[in-house]
Amino acid sequence: MKKAIRRMLDTIENEVHYTRSLIGRDALDPRVMAAMGRVPRDHFVPPNLRPLAFDNGPLPIGQGQTISQPYIVALMTDLLQLEPEHVVLEIGTGSGYQTAVLAELARKVYTIEVIRELGEASQEHLRALDYTNIEYRIGNGYAGWPEHAPYDGIIVTAAASHIPPALVEQLSPGGRLVIPVGLPYMHQELILVEKDAEGNTHSRDILGVAFVPLREGQDTQGDTMNLH
Numbered sequence: 001m002k003k004a005i006r007r008m009l010d011t012i013e014n015e016v017h018y019t020r021s022l023i024g025r026d027a028l029d030p031r032v033m034a035a036m037g038r039v040p041r042d043h044f045v046p047p048n049l050r051p052l053a054f055d056n057g058p059l060p061i062g063q064g065q066t067i068s069q070p071y072i073v074a075l076m077t078d079l080l081q082l083e084p085e086h087v088v089l090e091i092g093t094g095s096g097y098q099t100a101v102l103a104e105l106a107r108k109v110y111t112i113e114v115i116r117e118l119g120e121a122s123q124e125h126l127r128a129l130d131y132t133n134i135e136y137r138i139g140n141g142y143a144g145w146p147e148h149a150p151y152d153g154i155i156v157t158a159a160a161s162h163i164p165p166a167l168v169e170q171l172s173p174g175g176r177l178v179i180p181v182g183l184p185y186m187h188q189e190l191i192l193v194e195k196d197a198e199g200n201t202h203s204r205d206i207l208g209v210a211f212v213p214l215r216e217g218q219d220t221q222g223d224t225m226n227l228h
């Protein structure tokens with residue numbers, strides 16, 4: 001493993017340790033950490049920011065959007081408790097980095113990005129790295145992707161004002177939704193929603209976070225398109 005990635009993993013481990021009382025554990029699933037160690041984050045950031053790719057911070061990826069901080073990517077992935085046969089939905093492909101981490105752990109990843117330029121660029125990067133278990137869609141993910149539901153895990157990587165009901169509906173029994181909820185650019189809470197075997201949901205606040213806003217409503221601007 002590259003030294004820089006090893007350093008990034010150490011930083012994530014430290015931050016998990018510092019936040020243990022909030023997140024309720026002292027270490028993340030070793031499978032998640034191994035997946036973080038396999039995905040080359042430098043492939044997902046703009047070329048001029050590559051020297052910073054393994055720092056534990058968010059970075060701009062164009063269009064006013066950001067690639068999330070590695071610690072947050074690891075934590076959100078861990079909260080999904082993915083198993084190799086799982087099917088996952090991601091809202092907010094962005095750089096595609098989180099998508100790659102999910103694709104390392106799940107059988108299939110469906111990912112939706114509302115900004116075409118970002119969706120197309122991330123698809124190119126993920127294909128170049130030989131990920132074949134991802135389906136891409138350009139459009140508004142607020143209403144999920146009902147055609148492939150239910151999902152064992154749903155992850156939203158932009159901040160919503162509330163939990164979108166369609167996403168809860170598209171969770172399978174035993175499924176988990178991880179989503180930041182709060183005001184744009186203000187305090188947001190990372191929330192874990194679990195659906196039990198009877199279809200009842202329980203939600204839990206995990207910790208305060210800062211994400212770019214989720215575009216809400218169901219407008220697709222006539223731009224929804226599946227890419228295969």
Ligand code: SAH
Binds near residue numbers: 065093099112
């Ligand atoms: N996981 C990404 C995060 C990117 S930032 C990464 O680490 O790179 C959040 C992304 O969500 C942005 O690319 C933004 O365009 C996208 N987004 C915002 N609202 C959306 C919506 N309603 N549907 C799909 N994507 C959305």
